[in-house]
Amino acid sequence: MEEVNFKSADEIPIIEEEIIERYYLIKKELSKLEKEEDNLKEIIKKKMSNANLKNIITDKMDLFYNEIERISYPKEMIEKFVSTEIKDQIRLKNKIVVLVGKIKK
Numbered sequence: 001m002e003e004v005n006f007k008s009a010d011e012i013p014i015i016e017e018e019i020i021e022r023y024y025l026i027k028k029e030l031s032k033l034e035k036e037e038d039n040l041k042e043i044i045k046k047k048m049s050n051a052n053l054k055n056i057i058t059d060k061m062d063l064f065y066n067e068i069e070r071i072s073y074p075k076e077m078i079e080k081f082v083s084t085e086i087k088d089q090i091r092l093k094n095k096i097v098v099l100v101g102k103i104k105k
Contacts, residue, residue, distance in 0.1 A: 056063040
């Protein structure tokens with residue numbers, strides 16, 4: 001496993017403090033907006049479901065209501081019941097790079 005290094009912004013001269021401050025402010029605002037958006041989406045979904053509406057078309061946006069059933073298999077169950085040979089044959093390994101920003105204030 002790779003070693004994870006944590007550094008304060010003062011220790012990283014390649015990233016100016018203004019960039020981190022701007023990112024913080026935008027991330028904070030986005031977080032508030034996402035919470036509000038999720039709340040509004042739940043209200044709209046409930047009202048569309050109750051009214052048995054599948055589409056709402058307006059000048060500003062179109063809303064589409066779909067109920068989707070997704071089948072998934074818990075990793076613990078697969079590890080327990082599927083043979084190692086089959087798991088080795090179907091395993092996909094992808095590398096992704098993620099930047100996570102957590103707001104502290």
